[in-house]
Structure formats: structure tokens, C-alpha cells
Amino acid sequence: MTRTVDRQGGLTRRESLRRAALFAASSALPFGCTIATGGDATAPWMWPQMPPVSARGYGTDPDLIHPVIPWPNTLDTKSRTLVAALADILIPAEADIPSASQVGVVDVLDEWISAPYPDQQADRKLLLAGFDWLDREAERRHGVLFVTLKNTDQLALVDDIAFPERAHPPSLAGAVQFMARFRLLVAGMFYSSPEGIRELGYIGNQPIAGDYPGPTDEALAHLQQQLDRLGLKA
Amino acid sequence: MSKTDIEFDAIVVGSGIAGGWAAKELTERGLTVLLLERGKNVEHVKDYVNATKAPWEYPHRGQRTHAMELDYPVLRRDYPLNEKNLDWWASDQDAPYTEIKRFDWYRGYQVGGRSLTWGRQSYRWSDYDFEANTREGIAVDWPIRYADIAPWYDHVESFAGISGSIENLPQLPDGKFQPPMALNCGEARSAERLQKAFGGRRRIIPGRTANLTQALPGRAPCQHRNACSLGCPFGAYFSTQSSTLPAAVATGKLVLRPFAIVTELNYDQDKKRVDGVRVQDAVTGNTTEYPSRIVFLCASTLNSTWLLMRSATDVWPGGLGSRGGALGHNLMDHHFRLGARGRLDGLDDKYYFGARPTGFYIPRYRNLDGDKRDYLRGFGYQGGAGREDWSRGVRELGVGPAFKDALATPGEWTLGATAFGEMLPNHANQVSIDHTRTDKWGMPVLAIDCEIGANETAMRKDMMNDMAEMLDAAGARDIATYDAGYSPGMGIHEMGTARMGRDPESSVLNSWNQVWDSPNVFVTDGACMTSSANQNPSLTYMALTARAAAHAVDELHRRNI
Numbered sequence: 001m002t003r004t005v006d007r008q009g010g011l012t013r014r015e016s017l018r019r020a021a022l023f024a025a026s027s028a029l030p031f032g033c034t035i036a037t038g039g040d041a042t043a044p045w046m047w048p049q050m051p052p053v054s055a056r057g058y059g060t061d062p063d064l065i066h067p068v069i070p071w072p073n074t075l076d077t078k079s080r081t082l083v084a085a086l087a088d089i090l091i092p093a094e095a096d097i098p099s100a101s102q103v104g105v106v107d108v109l110d111e112w113i114s115a116p117y118p119d120q121q122a123d124r125k126l127l128l129a130g131f132d133w134l135d136r137e138a139e140r141r142h143g144v145l146f147v148t149l150k151n152t153d154q155l156a157l158v159d160d161i162a163f164p165e166r167a168h169p170p171s172l173a174g175a176v177q178f179m180a181r182f183r184l185l186v187a188g189m190f191y192s193s194p195e196g197i198r199e200l201g202y203i204g205n206q207p208i209a210g211d212y213p214g215p216t217d218e219a220l221a222h223l224q225q226q227l228d229r230l231g232l233k234a
Numbered sequence: 235m236s237k238t239d240i241e242f243d244a245i246v247v248g249s250g251i252a253g254g255w256a257a258k259e260l261t262e263r264g265l266t267v268l269l270l271e272r273g274k275n276v277e278h279v280k281d282y283v284n285a286t287k288a289p290w291e292y293p294h295r296g297q298r299t300h301a302m303e304l305d306y307p308v309l310r311r312d313y314p315l316n317e318k319n320l321d322w323w324a325s326d327q328d329a330p331y332t333e334i335k336r337f338d339w340y341r342g343y344q345v346g347g348r349s350l351t352w353g354r355q356s357y358r359w360s361d362y363d364f365e366a367n368t369r370e371g372i373a374v375d376w377p378i379r380y381a382d383i384a385p386w387y388d389h390v391e392s393f394a395g396i397s398g399s400i401e402n403l404p405q406l407p408d409g410k411f412q413p414p415m416a417l418n419c420g421e422a423r424s425a426e427r428l429q430k431a432f433g434g435r436r437r438i439i440p441g442r443t444a445n446l447t448q449a450l451p452g453r454a455p456c457q458h459r460n461a462c463s464l465g466c467p468f469g470a471y472f473s474t475q476s477s478t479l480p481a482a483v484a485t486g487k488l489v490l491r492p493f494a495i496v497t498e499l500n501y502d503q504d505k506k507r508v509d510g511v512r513v514q515d516a517v518t519g520n521t522t523e524y525p526s527r528i529v530f531l532c533a534s535t536l537n538s539t540w541l542l543m544r545s546a547t548d549v550w551p552g553g554l555g556s557r558g559g560a561l562g563h564n565l566m567d568h569h570f571r572l573g574a575r576g577r578l579d580g581l582d583d584k585y586y587f588g589a590r591p592t593g594f595y596i597p598r599y600r601n602l603d604g605d606k607r608d609y610l611r612g613f614g615y616q617g618g619a620g621r622e623d624w625s626r627g628v629r630e631l632g633v634g635p636a637f638k639d640a641l642a643t644p645g646e647w648t649l650g651a652t653a654f655g656e657m658l659p660n661h662a663n664q665v666s667i668d669h670t671r672t673d674k675w676g677m678p679v680l681a682i683d684c685e686i687g688a689n690e691t692a693m694r695k696d697m698m699n700d701m702a703e704m705l706d707a708a709g710a711r712d713i714a715t716y717d718a719g720y721s722p723g724m725g726i727h728e729m730g731t732a733r734m735g736r737d738p739e740s741s742v743l744n745s746w747n748q749v750w751d752s753p754n755v756f757v758t759d760g761a762c763m764t765s766s767a768n769q770n771p772s773l774t775y776m777a778l779t780a781r782a783a784a785h786a787v788d789e790l791h792r793r794n795i
Contacts (some may be wrong), residue, residue: 208458
């Protein structure tokens with residue numbers, strides 16, 4: 001068998017295109033139907049072939065305040081660039097709040113899908129397939145990789161898979177499932193970062209004296225009067 | 235063995251809710267008191283090491299670990315096993331017990347006992363409860379009525395600080411309350427609708443809780459963090475540490491001795507009195523005898539009974555108080571973990587403030603005022619309404635700023651409640667000493683044999699279905715009932731096994747919580763309960779303890795004990 005995965009365990013670009021062609025050709029045979037080649041057709045969903053991550057885990061009960069991650073990250077540069085672009089479409093920078101990639105979501109996601117545990121390995125399979133699909137679909141639509149698409153084209157593509165409750169052609173089922181999982185992971189990672197917690201306005205375990213009704217109108221009027229007298233703005 | 239020369243007027247065994255009250259009342263009435271606690275000391279504020287932590291400041295995010303699950307085969311069965319306050323739950327390994335039938339025994343072996351971790355819901359009992367046994371011919375009659383305990387409820391509520399509303403309900407008497415923690419709008423609207431639908435028979439009222447809404451000396455009002463079980467640096471909920479212990483210490487008449495396991499009460503056959511206690515140091519293993527004029531047993535329901543069973547066995551093989559055959563029998567708890575929840579419409583423009591450490595309460599309405607069911611007694615509900623968090627419906631939120639806005643918008647309003655039902659006293663539900671096993675300190679352990687009966691099983695149908703009916707009346711949709719299953723002990727409301735009564739032939743304690751066969755021994759924790767009612771029991775332990783302490787001092791002055 002020829003090598004079908006690159007060093008990091010992701011599909012090589014050439015291999016994925018080759019398999020896309022194979023899938024299109026072979027899938028027509030057993031079901032006796034033809035693959036549409038225009039109109040609503042999309043790039044086919046393909047599960048990656050990849051060796052299992054064999055790195056050591058951290059055992060039970062790791063200290064999460066002083067974490068030691070014994071397994072290496074596995075995403076290649078190309079995939080990391082794609083994750084950053086897609087994560088920032090999901091959670092862009094706004095005002096003084098950074099984007100998902102700016103708070104380190106790419107590293108966290110890489111660590112997540114590189115972990116030697118069954119749940120994370122299932123995510124790894126789904127996400128790598130999704131990254132691969134995005135590039136092939138971008139290629140099919142516009143002839144370039146996803147990260148080099150114009151922003152409006154990226155958004156149009158993502159919109160097609162970002163609303164799982166809407167009707168989709170069956171060929172998009174895998175991509176829709178991918179996007180839902182990617183969104184859940186990235187949102188969880190962003191909103192558990194210090195910046196994400198700040199944006200949420202999370203209060204948590206802070207003393208609050210009680211149902212605070214705010215200052216009275218009288219007090220506000222008095223404050224305004226004093227500010228005016230001093231020539232200050234409230 | 236050594237014997238101390240210092241004689242205390244009173245020894246209090248156990249420093250939890252009952253023991254703290256005994257220490258306070260006895261010292262304030264002029265007695266010198268030795269307060270013995272089997273576990274470590276926990277100093278108010280200083281030892282609340284996790285009180286202000288965020289979840290990410292725990293090595294395991296405050297959750298349970300694999301190692302903890304191995305170490306705590308009992309505690310793991312329910313919520314108490316967690317990283318946040320594990321120090322305040324007794325070790326299943328050090329202190330094992332024998333389960334003839336499954337019984338979840340969650341213990342707090344430290345100064346303050348379970349007053350540090352309790353649920354704080356505080357409800358008076360009424361004569362519906364005190365008269366139920368005799369009216370129905372169940373077990374034995376309580377030797378007291380509401381009028382006997384009412385002034386003591388006043389006394390303990392004023393000091394402990396119970397927030398609650400005046401409701402004029404005969405089955406749930408009002409008390410000396412601080413202002414209630416208000417219902418939120420989802421609860422308040424449901425309360426109005428329930429009022430109309432059931433003509434006032436079923437009603438939602440603010441939970442009555444031992445959390446301050448107004449300052450008391452040395453204690454600040456609640457700061458709405460709902461982190462009580464970590465210890466409160468503001469002293470805003472009632473605990474031994476925040477409330478009774480400082481009062482007792484202030485008298486200058488208290489000696490507190492942690493790591494002191496009382497292993498036996500010393501019974502003097504000639505005087506027909508207990509004249510002191512035997513203490514084993516939990517660290518060194520050394521034993522010491524402490525003499526005293528009176529003893530208050532407040533070691534928690536099952537441990538107080540264990541101690542009676544180990545004492546005066548040369549006179550009564552079953553132990554002190556066993557003469558009538560009631561000692562160890564009629565173990566009770568509250569059965570619960572079932573109810574219903576649903577969604578509320580029309581309030582999506584409203585929210586609530588802070589983290590309230592209580593919810594609402596639906597007082598008992600079954601088998602009252604002409605209502606007649608196919609079971610005896612009744613149940614109440616504890617519940618709350620709130621808005622769902624970001625984890626709901628995250629699938630259909632799109633991307634970008636719209637996605638972030640949708641995540642940051644509170645979810646739908648939901649309202650749910652869990653029923654807490656009365657458990658009938660049953661002679662077959664019992665504890666005994668298992669002489670085949672010992673704990674870390676070489677003491678024989680307890681064997682527990684307890685299960686719910688036909689009355690409780692029948693009641694559970696109403697407990698689940700009534701809540702769905704009330705949600706429907708409140709206009710909720712997507713109503714779902716649940717029954718998460720119940721095993722005795724899970725309520726952490728152990729009661730009985732040394733009950734009060736009117737006759738030494740069928741009870742262990744008289745109407746003042748005195749052991750019939752040694753009237754200078756008072757048992758005022760949950761062991762004394764003659765029935766379980768459906769209300770949370772701790773407030774009643776406080777009142778019974780304060781009442782017994784006053785009587786004890788009077789009797790000492792009269793030289794009757």
C-alpha cells in the first residue's frame with residue numbers, strides 16, 4: 001500500500017485529490033447511479049486513513065494547574081493555518097476582544113486532537129476529514145485552497161455547513177457534522193480563555209452585597225449637579 | 235488510661251449543629267463545658283481555604299478524580315464526593331460500616347461537623363407532625379407538642395438568622411424571620427398561577443434558609459455567591475463556626491478538644507448516672523477519662539446511638555437506653571430525588587441577579603384538610619427557576635458576531651422542583667454494632683439495615699406526578715418528570731434510633747431528651763426523633779437542644795440530676 005498520510009498524520013494534498021477522484025469513480029458502481037458533476041454537487045466527504053496516535057497519555061487525575069502534556073502536537077502548518085482561518089470566521093476579533101486564534105485556540109485544538117484518548121481520536125478523524133473537505137470544496141468552487149479564498153467566498157462556503165437544522169443535500173452531511181463539532185470545541189476553548197471569560201462578563205465566585213437596585217434618581221441628580229458645578233462630564 | 239482532675243459541669247459530644255447549640259446554651263447558662271470533637275479543628279474563615287476560588291483554581295477543576303472514587307466507595311455515590319470540600323467529609327476507609335442493605339452514610343468528622351456543609355433549609359414542624367403517630371397508631375407518640383417547642387424555635391431562629399416569609403400556614407408555622415430572599419420572576423409568576431389554580435392549597439413560597447439577609451453581630455449578610463459548602467468568610471450562613479462556637483467561647487467557660495473520640499459513657503451503677511466519658515485520642519490512641527455532671531450526646535444520629543450501645547453493657551447488654559427495646563430501631567431519612575421540570579414562556583426580557591443560596595419551597599398539602607390519599611403523611615418540594623446557559627442549542631447558531639451574541643444571550647427559562655417525603659418509623663429499620671469489623675481506631679463499626687416501605691413507595695407516585703400537574707398549572711411547556719432513584723441515607727437527614735417517648739418501655743428518651751435510665755444524659759441530635767415529618771430537620775434539632783439545655787441547667791440547680 002502506498003503512503004497515504006503525511007508525517008503528521010494528515011492527508012497530503014495530492015493524496016486527497018487522488019482519493020476524491022477514486023471515490024467519485026468507484027461509488028457510482030455498486031449503487032448504479034451517477035455522481036452529479038455540476039449544479040448542487042459538492043466535494044465528496046472522505047474519511048482520512050491515519051495511524052492511531054500512539055503517544056503516552058497523562059494517566060489519571062492530572063494536575064490541571066500545572067499541566068504536563070506528554071504527547072506531541074500533530075497538525076502540520078497547512079492545517080494550522082486552516083484552523084486559524086476557520087476559527088476566526090467563527091469567533092472574529094471585535095473591538096478590544098481578540099479573535100479565537102489570537103487567544104491560542106489553534107494550539108489547544110492541536111493538543112486536543114493529538115491526545116491518545118478515544119474521544120479525542122474520534123474528533124481527530126472528524127476534524128481532519130473536515131479540513132480536507134474544505135480545501136477540496138474550495139478547489140471545486142474556485143480552484144484554490146480554502147485559506148486563499150476571498151473572505152466573502154469563505155463565508156459563503158461556511159454558511160452552507162454552519163446551520164445543522166437547515167435542509168442540506170445528503171452530500172453535505174459529513175461537513176455539517178464536522179462544522180458543528182468544530183464550533184463546539186472552538187467556542188469552549190475561546191470562552192475558557194481569560195479573554196473569553198472577560199467578554200462573557202463572567203462574575204462567578206465574587207461577593208455581591210445583595211439585590212442592588214442602583215443609585216436613586218435623587219442621588220443621580222445630585223451627582224450630576226456636582227459634576228456640572230465642577231465642569232466635569234459623567 | 236489517665237483520668238483528668240478537672241471536672242466539667244457538662245461534656246458535649248460532637249460539635250455539629252446540635253453540639254454547637256448545646257455548648258452555647260450550657261455555657262451561657264453558667265456551666266463549664268468540655269466540647270469533644272472526634273475530628274480535626276476547622277477555624278472560622280482561616281480554614282475556608284477554597285471559599286473564594288474559581289473553578290480553574292482547583293487542580294481538578296473542583297471535580298472528583300479517579301483516585302477519589304477509589305478512596306471513597308460510599309461518598310462517590312452522590313454529590314458529596316468532589317474536590318472542593320473533600321476535607322469536610324469523613325473517610326470511608328478510616329471509618330467503614332456494614333451495609334446489610336444499602337445505606338449511604340455521609341459524615342462530617344471535624345469541628346463544626348455537617349453544619350459547615352448543610353443545605354440550610356430551615357422549617358418548623360407543626361402539630362400535624364407531632365400528633366401524626368398517635369392519630370394514626372404508628373410507632374409511639376411524641377412526648378411534646380408544638381406549643382412545647384415553639385418558644386425554642388423563636389429562640390434559635392433569632393440567633394441563627396433564618397430568612398423567610400410570613401405565610402400563615404398551619405402545617406408550616408411562621409417564625410422569627412429575617413426578610414426572605416425574593417422569588418425571581420419565573421418563580422413569582424408561577425406562584426401566582428399556582429395560587430389561582432389550587433385555591434391556595436398548593437403554593438410556592440421563598441425557601442426559608444439559614445442565610446442572613448441582615449447583619450448579625452460578627453456576621454455579614456449573604457453575598458450571593460451560593461458557595462456556602464466551602465465555608466463562608468462573611469459568616470453569612472449558620473454554622474457552629476460562624477454562630478454558636480464564638481458565643482460559647484465568649485463566655486470563657488468552654489474548652490474545645492478536637493481529635494477526641496468518645497468511645498464510652500461511664501455509667502455508675504450505684505448512682506444510676508453516667509459520671510463521665512472515656513475519650514480516645516484520634517492521633518495518639520491514648521485514652522483519658524473525663525468526669526462531668528451531665529453529658530449531651532450530639533455526635534450525629536447514628537454515632538450517638540453507637541455510643542449508647544457501647545455504654546453500661548454490664549447492666550443492659552444492649553447498652554444504655556436499651557431497656558425498652560427501642561434503641562437502634564426506627565431509623566428514618568427523607569426520601570427524594572424525584573419531581574418534574576418544564577420551560578416557561580414570556581419572560582425572555584427578564585433576568586435575575588447574583589447566585590441565591592436557596593430556591594422556593596412548596597409546603598406539604600397532601601393528607602391535610604380533607605385531602606386523603608392511599609398513603610399516610612406527605613411531602614414538600616424544593617425547587618427553583620432560572621435561565622439555561624450557553625450549552626443549550628449551540629448547534630443552530632451560525633458563525634461570527636451573530637454566533638457570539640447568541641451564545642451570550644441567556645437561554646430559556648426553566649422551572650423544576652424535587653420532592654422530599656416523610657418516611658414512617660419502622661421497627662425493622664435498625665442499626666446494631668458489628669463486632670466482626672473495626673475502624674481505623676480499633677472500634678467496632680455500625681451495621682445498618684434500612685429500606686423504604688410500601689407507604690413511601692406509594693407516596694413517590696404523587697411526589698413525581700403532582701409536580702408535573704403544578705407545572706402545567708403554572709403554564710409551563712415541555713414538562714418532564716424524573717425519578718433518579720433513592721437509597722436510604724441519601725437525604726443526609728438520618729433520624730431516629732434513640733427516640734423520645736412517653737414510656738421507658740417503648741422509647742429511649744423522655745420529653746426533655748433525657749435517657750430514661752440516666753437522666754443526666756441528654757441526646758438532642760437526630761437520634762431523638764420519634765417521626766421524620768417531611769421538613770428538613772436541623773432547625774428542630776437546634777430548638778430541641780436549646781430546650782434540653784435550659785432544662786438540664788434547671789435540673790442541676792434543683793439538684794435533680
